[in-house]
Amino acid sequence: MDKYSNFKLKIEAKPSLFHGRTVRKAVGQSLWYRIRDYILQKDTPVCSICGFSPQQDEMWNLHLHEIEHYDFENIVVKLSGLNLICANCHAFHHFGFTQLYSSKEKMERLIEHFVKVNECEINDFKECRKSLLFRRHSSSEVESKKTKSNLSFQEILAGNYTVRYAIIGDIPFKDEVIEKLNKKGVYYQYK
Structure with a gap:
């Protein structure tokens, strides 16, 4: 068991095979914003991780986060739910991206947020x-093994595959x- 499994805010990274998908x-956007608006009206607009509750003019700070699981063999993103989370907590769900595109000052603020939410050091x-980083390295090996029969390394690098x-x-x-999704030919129905 991971010694940090009790943390409310976790550092996550989407498997590279599914980046941007x-x-x-x-x-x-049109349908996605309807879904977000529906959830904002139905539920209390509060971050499900840290409890941040934005003022009306700060609602943009509350993101609709997709809870996903991945089927490497069939190259399928499985959407199991949606959560409202603040921009700071959301940054940790896409940590690789966050590290690449955040300033040093922003990273320092995000780390402070992580420490505060998890009441840790x-x-x-x-x-x-x-x-x-260790899990990502290990999962990259798993990804390449599980997709080996379906995709070549060149196809993965070039993004020449359908998720x-x-x-x-x-x-x-x-x-x-x-x-x-059906109209676009990208819906996958599990039997």
């Missing part, structure tokens, strides 16, 4: 980050999401 992008953050999407959770406008 999301249901949100596949269905388009800076060394816990550093150990957690090391653990992620499909399965909606395995209950989300608002689920039928419309599936219809849009």
Whole structure:
């Protein structure tokens, strides 16, 4: 068991095979914003991780995060749910991207957020980050083994493959999401 499994805010990284591939992008902004608006009206607008509750003019700080699982063999992103989370917590769900595109000052603020939310020390953050790097290295090996029969290394590097999407959770406008994915030929139905 991971010694940081009790942390509310975790450092995550999407497997490289699925970078940039999301249901949100596949269905388009119009439908995605309808889903977000529905959830904001239905639920209390609060970060499900740290409890941040934005003022009306700060709602842009509350993101709709996709809870995903990955089927490497069939190259499928499985959407199991959606959470409202603040921009700071969301940065840790896409930590590789965050590290690449954040200034030193922003990274320092994000690390402070991590420490505060998890009621831990800076060394816990550093150990957690090391653990992620180890998991990413290990998962890259798993990805290449599991996709070896389906994709060549060159196809993966060039992005010459299709990612499909399965909606395995209950989300608002689920039928419309599936219809849009079907029209684009990227919906995957598990039997």
